[in-house]
Amino acid sequence: MKKLILQVAGTLILMLSAIWVQADQLNLRPGVTEISKEVYSLHMLILWICVAIGVVVFGVLFYSVYAHRKSKGVEAAQFHHSTKLELAWTIVPTLILVGMAYPATETLIKMYDTGGEDMTVEVRGYQWKWQYKYLDEDYNRTFSFFSNLATPRSQINNRQVKADTYLLEVDRPLKIPANRKVRFLITAEDVIHAWWVPDFGIKRDAVPGVVNDLWAIVPEPGIYRGQCTELCGKDHGFMPIVVEVLPELEFDAWYASQITTEVVRTESFDDTFSHDQLMVKGEEVYGTYCAACHLAEGQGIPPAFPAIAGSAVAMGPRDDHLRLVIEGVTGSGMQAFGKQLDPVELASVVHYQRHSFGNDAGDLSQPGDVINLSGGQ
Amino acid sequence: MSEVIHADHHDDHHHGPEKGLLRWLYTTNHKDIGTLYLWFSFAMFLVGGVLALVIRAELFQPGLQFIQPEFFNQMTTNHGLIMVFGAIMPAFVGLANWLIPMQVGAPDMALPRMNNLSFWILPFAFGMMISTLFMEGGGPNFGWTFYAPLSTTYAPDSVTYFIFAVHLMGASSIMGSINIIATILNMRAPGMTLMKMPLFVWTWLITAYLLIAVMPVLAGAVTMMLFDIHFDTSFFNAAGGGDPVMFQHIFWFFGHPEVYIMILPAFGIVSHIIPTFARKPLFGYSSMVYAVASIAFLSFIVWAHHMFTVGMPLAGQLFFMYSTMLIAVPTGVKVFNWIATMWRGSMTFETPMLFAIAFVVLFTMGGFSGLMLAITPVDYQYHDTYFVVAHFHYVLVPGALFSIIAAVYFWLPKWTGKMYDEALGKLHFWLSFIGVNVTFFPQHFSGLAGMPRRIPDYALQFADFNMVSSIGAFIFGFSQLVFLYILINTIRSGKPAEGRSWDGAKGLEWTLPSPAPYHSFTYPPEVTDAEMQGQ
Numbered sequence: 001m002k003k004l005i006l007q008v009a010g011t012l013i014l015m016l017s018a019i020w021v022q023a024d025q026l027n028l029r030p031g032v033t034e035i036s037k038e039v040y041s042l043h044m045l046i047l048w049i050c051v052a053i054g055v056v057v058f059g060v061l062f063y064s065v066y067a068h069r070k071s072k073g074v075e076a077a078q079f080h081h082s083t084k085l086e087l088a089w090t091i092v093p094t095l096i097l098v099g100m101a102y103p104a105t106e107t108l109i110k111m112y113d114t115g116g117e118d119m120t121v122e123v124r125g126y127q128w129k130w131q132y133k134y135l136d137e138d139y140n141r142t143f144s145f146f147s148n149l150a151t152p153r154s155q156i157n158n159r160q161v162k163a164d165t166y167l168l169e170v171d172r173p174l175k176i177p178a179n180r181k182v183r184f185l186i187t188a189e190d191v192i193h194a195w196w197v198p199d200f201g202i203k204r205d206a207v208p209g210v211v212n213d214l215w216a217i218v219p220e221p222g223i224y225r226g227q228c229t230e231l232c233g234k235d236h237g238f239m240p241i242v243v244e245v246l247p248e249l250e251f252d253a254w255y256a257s258q259i260t261t262e263v264v265r266t267e268s269f270d271d272t273f274s275h276d277q278l279m280v281k282g283e284e285v286y287g288t289y290c291a292a293c294h295l296a297e298g299q300g301i302p303p304a305f306p307a308i309a310g311s312a313v314a315m316g317p318r319d320d321h322l323r324l325v326i327e328g329v330t331g332s333g334m335q336a337f338g339k340q341l342d343p344v345e346l347a348s349v350v351h352y353q354r355h356s357f358g359n360d361a362g363d364l365s366q367p368g369d370v371i372n373l374s375g376g377q
Numbered sequence: 378m379s380e381v382i383h384a385d386h387h388d389d390h391h392h393g394p395e396k397g398l399l400r401w402l403y404t405t406n407h408k409d410i411g412t413l414y415l416w417f418s419f420a421m422f423l424v425g426g427v428l429a430l431v432i433r434a435e436l437f438q439p440g441l442q443f444i445q446p447e448f449f450n451q452m453t454t455n456h457g458l459i460m461v462f463g464a465i466m467p468a469f470v471g472l473a474n475w476l477i478p479m480q481v482g483a484p485d486m487a488l489p490r491m492n493n494l495s496f497w498i499l500p501f502a503f504g505m506m507i508s509t510l511f512m513e514g515g516g517p518n519f520g521w522t523f524y525a526p527l528s529t530t531y532a533p534d535s536v537t538y539f540i541f542a543v544h545l546m547g548a549s550s551i552m553g554s555i556n557i558i559a560t561i562l563n564m565r566a567p568g569m570t571l572m573k574m575p576l577f578v579w580t581w582l583i584t585a586y587l588l589i590a591v592m593p594v595l596a597g598a599v600t601m602m603l604f605d606i607h608f609d610t611s612f613f614n615a616a617g618g619g620d621p622v623m624f625q626h627i628f629w630f631f632g633h634p635e636v637y638i639m640i641l642p643a644f645g646i647v648s649h650i651i652p653t654f655a656r657k658p659l660f661g662y663s664s665m666v667y668a669v670a671s672i673a674f675l676s677f678i679v680w681a682h683h684m685f686t687v688g689m690p691l692a693g694q695l696f697f698m699y700s701t702m703l704i705a706v707p708t709g710v711k712v713f714n715w716i717a718t719m720w721r722g723s724m725t726f727e728t729p730m731l732f733a734i735a736f737v738v739l740f741t742m743g744g745f746s747g748l749m750l751a752i753t754p755v756d757y758q759y760h761d762t763y764f765v766v767a768h769f770h771y772v773l774v775p776g777a778l779f780s781i782i783a784a785v786y787f788w789l790p791k792w793t794g795k796m797y798d799e800a801l802g803k804l805h806f807w808l809s810f811i812g813v814n815v816t817f818f819p820q821h822f823s824g825l826a827g828m829p830r831r832i833p834d835y836a837l838q839f840a841d842f843n844m845v846s847s848i849g850a851f852i853f854g855f856s857q858l859v860f861l862y863i864l865i866n867t868i869r870s871g872k873p874a875e876g877r878s879w880d881g882a883k884g885l886e887w888t889l890p891s892p893a894p895y896h897s898f899t900y901p902p903e904v905t906d907a908e909m910q911g912q
Contacts, residue, residue: 050745076723080658089713107754158440191527209615212688229761229829237832
């Protein structure tokens with residue numbers, strides 16, 4: 001028995017010491033912003049206060065356990081109160097708490113100073129992706145995009161070696177400039193999510209119907225990663241946040257190029273596409289937006305997520321299918337994708353669904369049809 | 378006084394328990410009902426534990442190995458619900474049933490028929506809730522805190538069963554609390570003033586008031602969910618003018634007192650065990666009572682510290698930060714008093730004492746992380762990470778659960794008339810102690826490193842901590858089978874125990890023979906200062 005306990009203890013000590021080697025992982029990270037560094041020192045201050053109190057309190061306890069044993073022939077004392085002592089251990093902790101509350105209040109006030117921003121990004125949580133929208137007073141310079149998990153399913157299902165950024169990588173990161181005050185407006189479309197970038201020291205719930213705000217000034221360009229931190233359903237663990245901080249000039253150039261791309265993209269809504277073009281584009285859109293619930297082969301996870309393969313919708317009238325995707329199904333996980341995808345993406349994904357997984361509707365869906373169905377917008 | 382008059386002609390042979398299984402269905406005896414509660418909670422503890430092991434098995438390595446995310450969410454949700462409402466709370470009610478009448482010198486609980494009803498509701502409530510796991514679409518998958526609209530608009534169809542189950546659990550708790558309050562306030566032996574009551578009785582009196590105050594709030598929350606789901610109201614639906622944040626305010630107005638409901642009786646238990654094995658009166662009896670009362674009061678004005686990230690205004694954040702920090706003061710008083718009770722005692726370390734000392738140390742660790750979480754600007758970094766998971770498991774497992782286990786070892790000789798095997802008890806303690814720390818201590822690190830809670834798969838830098846944590850969980854889980862073996866072994870073939878089973882034990886229950894007679898005190902006992910704690 002003793003031998004077994006020793007062996008188990010030995011293994012555990014080995015494992016724990018292996019972790020100790022990566023000591024930087026044992027603590028909160030200081031982060032890169034002024035706020036996150038202040039939060040870190042507050043964390044360390046309180047941690048050390050707790051350690052000090054712990055050493056004293058547990059020291060007394062363990063000394064007592066060691067010294068005041070019956071087996072050492074100690075006679076039990078019979079005292080049972082001391083007003084002075086009891087007052088002391090009420091007042092002293094209160095003073096320590098006041099000492100903690102003061103710097104905490106200072107930092108919190110700074111965190112709430114969201115005014116005077118250089119630019120504003122709206123962050124909108126969806127099941128299970130983030131939408132970033134650059135807001136600008138001049139509406140011509142506003143655009144938005146979705147940021148989806150980029151880790152392939154094969155890595156999640158252990159069929160492929162996991163990359164270093166496993167589950168912390170996205171197809172399109174949020175890009176912001178260094179050294180400028182960026183204000184984030186946080187909200188959600190469906191359920192509550194939470195947007196967190198540990199290195200910036202900021203986290204806020206994304207609540208449907210509520211707009212919260214946060215801010216950050218990031219001095220160092222780089223890539224910063226975080227995750228959704230409020231349970232938001234099935235793929236809560238699979239909606240990371242990646243923020244790429246660019247040097248100011250580089251950011252301005254990127255922003256200008258995005259505006260140009262945006263113009264080209266809007267113009268393509270008037271085009272008509274061939275079956276092959278729609279299939280290529282549709283497969284890409286399906287993989288990003290549909291496959292999480294309806295699965296790669298369209299078999300779905302009934303009853304919550306119906307199959308697309310052989311479904312009445314995918315084989316039925318085309319406009320009904322388009323309308324279902326555009327408007328969603330209230331009270332279910334099926335979102336109104338008309339708000340998330342553009343007419344080209346909607347037309348191609350519906351076309352793809354109608355001509356894959358054994359479905360063969362034999363028709364074409366064009367961006368113009370989508371625009372007609374959604375009232376010309 | 379009617380009990381006393383009754384007792385005069387009750388004193389004859391036909392008042393043993395009835396024979397057969399129907400005894401347990403019809404019983405109105407506080408000891409039988411206490412036993413039912415305790416076995417029920419132990420069964421739920423094992424069920425909830427199996428769910429926890431499913432979670433830890435999946436999290437042993439990164440990637441999806443055994444279960445899919447939608448099932449994982451059902452596991453975390455039901456693990457939490459079963460442990461909180463099925464294991465910890467009924468175990469404390471079971472202890473209250475067994476102990477309060479004996480400790481206040483009463484023959485039974487004040488309302489025996491209601492006592493029977495409040496227990497027998499529970500198996501139906503949990504049967505219904507657990508059955509949803511086997512329904513089409515699955516069981517509750519929105520976390521034990523069931524935040525709307527994930528638990529309303531986006532919930533599986535089975536949520537209606539969950540709502541009804543919560544209503545039943547609430548009804549059971551409220552009836553149990555009324556019974557406990559009625560017993561304590563009306564049935565104390567002559568001479569037992571409030572400030573002479575044993576601390577377990579005191580803590581339960583205050584806990585019962587907390588339950589009566591907050592269980593209706595929970596019932597209100599789930600009823601509003603029911604209306605949102607089935608009658609198209611918009612209490613929590615932003616599109617109809619409702620507010621998902623309001624759900625959280627209502628939930629935590631229930632939820633924060635709820636966490637003290639799960640710890641105050643634990644304070645009472647430890648305040649019995651430590652003086653017994655230190656052979657010394659409890660230090661600071663009256664400050665213990667005032668500390669419990671202050672904690673109970675504060676528990677009503679700190680709820681939004683669970684919601685620091687929802688975007689409250691600055692003034693609100695500051696209020697909830699300060700009020701939360703204040704809780705450290707009365708809690709500290711309790712810890713200091715326990716240590717002062719041990720100081721210069723003449724201690725022995727039987728199993729209940731080991732669990733009680735581990736309680737003091739590890740609950741205090743949970744208190745430290747609680748204090749860190751109270752600091753709002755830092756909480757942003759901890760919120761909804763494994764740091765929080767580590768924190769509340771430290772206060773609930775080596776906190777609430779260890780106190781329950783300690784209580785079982787401590788009073789088992791009184792209940793069964795037999796002594797458990799001390800060597801096996803110590804083995805159980807050390808396995809549990811090691812298991813609990815190996816499971817939950819690394820979770821502080823994975824939380825600080827940035828791992829969110831309630832995720833079925835995680836980034837590679839969290840892999841080592843999760844592996845250690847899973848190993849600990851399996852050690853802890855399986856060592857509870859040792860506990861089960863010890864209990865059965867004691868009941869079947871334990872050595873006979875004396876009336877006063879521990880030489881330092883004080884209190885009216887120890888003046889009764891072991892096992893305690895079916896009706897505890899048919900005549901009110903004499904309350905002497907020597908038998909009461911401290912005062």
